[in-house]
Amino acid sequence: MCATKNPPVDELGAYAQHIAAATRMLVMEEILDYSGHVAARLPGGDTFMVQNATDSRAELDPDRLLVIDLDGKVVRGDTQPPLETVLHSEIFRARPDVQAVLHCHLELAIAFTLMKDVELKPMRARAVRWKSGVPTHPDPRLIRRHEQGVALAETLGPHNAALIRSHGMVLVAESVPALFIDALHFKANARALMTVLQAGKEPVPMNEEEIAMIDSPREFHVAKLWNFYIRKGKSAGIIPEDWSTGI
Numbered sequence: 001m002c003a004t005k006n007p008p009v010d011e012l013g014a015y016a017q018h019i020a021a022a023t024r025m026l027v028m029e030e031i032l033d034y035s036g037h038v039a040a041r042l043p044g045g046d047t048f049m050v051q052n053a054t055d056s057r058a059e060l061d062p063d064r065l066l067v068i069d070l071d072g073k074v075v076r077g078d079t080q081p082p083l084e085t086v087l088h089s090e091i092f093r094a095r096p097d098v099q100a101v102l103h104c105h106l107e108l109a110i111a112f113t114l115m116k117d118v119e120l121k122p123m124r125a126r127a128v129r130w131k132s133g134v135p136t137h138p139d140p141r142l143i144r145r146h147e148q149g150v151a152l153a154e155t156l157g158p159h160n161a162a163l164i165r166s167h168g169m170v171l172v173a174e175s176v177p178a179l180f181i182d183a184l185h186f187k188a189n190a191r192a193l194m195t196v197l198q199a200g201k202e203p204v205p206m207n208e209e210e211i212a213m214i215d216s217p218r219e220f221h222v223a224k225l226w227n228f229y230i231r232k233g234k235s236a237g238i239i240p241e242d243w244s245t246g247i
């Protein structure tokens, strides 16, 4: 694996480096492990880039990413797509506004599919991203068949996150860097709510008035945190120094 060389200088290079960097950093932040994936829609809208089924998320190589169309056909690469590829393709098909999708099996998120009468509401300011709600998809199986992908996209609807019963979650965003930052905040918000529940106290989510007060510029915030985590990843030897991962 040539993880330390620059990606090919072509129009897909920036996408590939963003996906590989985000994936490695999501492992660093204990959101991804041996499974789950980040997908990014490519220009033109009807193809997306995603890793293959088996390459390690901890050392993902941009040169090995696959390009797949919305019908699940691999149009670049010769390795096996992820088992749950249809999850990405059907979300991209249903949501033209979505440019990046994360699927992961975060334990903390799964825990909220195992409790009665607890909704994953915004507890922390950054979680206003999910103010419209976080629906739970009732089918716990791997999302492998077309109709399962369609059903998950229906559960997600217009929201920016969905949980999958006893299985995991999906997040959607306008770019890979934004998706990565959202994943950090989603985990932090779930942790905050779990901390309250574990203290045996009644959660007090942010109310509508408080949510309406939050007006942080998203683009600035994403760029600032992306830069911080890229530097953190490079310092830790997780992101090769010669990767160009600016936004």
Ligand SMILES: [Zn+2]
Residues within 6 Å of the ligand: 084, 103, 104, 105, 142, 143, 167, 168
């Ligand atoms: Zn899964």
